[in-house]
Amino acid sequence: MDLQQMRYVVAVAETRNFTRAAERCFVVQSSLSHRIAGLERELGVKLFARSSRRVELTPAGAAFVAGARECLAAADRAAADAADATGVVRGRLAVGVIVTTAAVDVPELLQRYRARHPDVRVALRSGRSDELAAAVRGGDLDIAFLGVPESAPPLGVEAVALDHDEHVLVVAAGHRLAGAPRVTLREIAEETFVDFVSGTPARAQSDQAFAAAGLVRDVAYEAGVVELITRLIARGLGIALLPSAFIRPRAAEDPGLALVPVVDGPRRTEYLVWNRFNPSPATRAMLGVLGVLGAGAPSTAS
Template sequence: MDLQQMRYVVAVAETRNFTRAAERCSVVQSALSHRIAGLERELGVKLFARSSRRTELTSAGAAFLVGARECLAAADRAVADAAAATGVVRGRLAVGMIVTSAAVDVPELLQRYRSQHPHVRVALRAGGSDTLAAAIRNGELDIAFLGLPEGERPSGVEAVVLDHDEHVLVVPAGHRLAGTSQVTLQEVAEETFVDFMDGTPGRAQSDQAFAAAGLVRDVAYEAGAALVTRLIARGLGIALLPSAFIRPLAEEDPELALVPVVDGPRRIEYLAWSRFNPSPATRAMLDVLGVGRQV
């Protein structure tokens, strides 16, 4: 058994197709199939159930896949650590971010990081703060940029505060409240709202503010950040969104108007990572962000 065989197994498991797996591994399909068949003979089990149309892991294959991924990750880490000892950062960096992140210009950060560490392969994933924090705990992500309601901190990960922000009311330009100097939650509770999916940290920020004020509102539309602003512009509802995120967008969109909210939600943006044995690539990113001394 060798690492290349494990890479082939992982590729087939992820693509569910021997041809696509061979293309990913830059090898002819016959060679990949031969190596996997040899591994199956060595192990005495079938790793894949195959037909002319489908390829799936067997129960033995699913069990083997877990250890194979761990072995490959350990091998990649060994290579990265050896390179780091010579002053060269290599390996892979998995970054997560919420789509409303505003405390850090993530694309600019990734460009700067790549210019300093061109041998690191960076992967970026967008998602909710709770799922991104879980991905760090599970080892799927190295770092992430999160946003949580005031008073909450990411659980099970290391974190530093990047920024504090207040939500503003976002309304269509022709709305009765457009141009108002400020509003309270009481004054807008009867409106139809657009917001993020129920159960997400982005939604919780507004839900908690209304609950604290003893108010109930109607959230008719649940969507992602890009669709939220489009629904508002069409006059279908209003929303409470982090000011640092929405202000640059509203400045370029005449169909949107922003109104300060006296008792609105507040958000804290965090940088989160795992303190458990961070990779050289992770340490390098923390250094770029100026928090490397906290590792």
């Protein structure tokens, strides 16, 4: 058994297709299939159930893949640590980001990072703050940029607050409140709302604000992306509360939207988080690019 065989098995498990797995591993399919078949003979078990149309992990295969991922991660970390000892940063950096991040220009950050550390392979993944924080705690992500209510900082990770922001009311340009100097939650509670999906941290920020004010609102439209939310608003189908720093540049370019300050609206904090346990050289290098002192820097979350 060798690491290459493990990589082949993991690739097939993730793609559920021998042809796509071979393409990912930059090898011909016959060679990949031959190496996996040899590994199955060595182990005395079948790792995959195959048919002409489907490839599925067997129970033995699922158990093997879990261990193989750990071995491959350890091997990659060993190679990265060896390179780091010579002053060269290598390996992989997995970055998570929420779609409404505004405290950091993530594409510009990744460009600077690549210029300094071209031997690091960066993987980027977007998602919900709670999912990304869990992925950092579990080791699936190295760092993540989150946005959460001020009352709910991320737990179980090293965290640095990047920015504090308040939500603004977003309405269609022809809405009765467009141009108002400011509003309160009570003044807008009877409106129809567009918001993120219920149960997400992005939605919780507004839900908590209305609950704290003793108000109930009608969320008629739920969406997972801001672009759909703003399109629904521009059509006059509802209003929304969105982070100020994120939405202001976009509203400035969209004549169909108007922003109104909210006196008692939600507030959120954007965080940079990373795993507190032995950050990789690639992670430490990113913390350096961001100006964070390093893995030993004081944490704002526990």
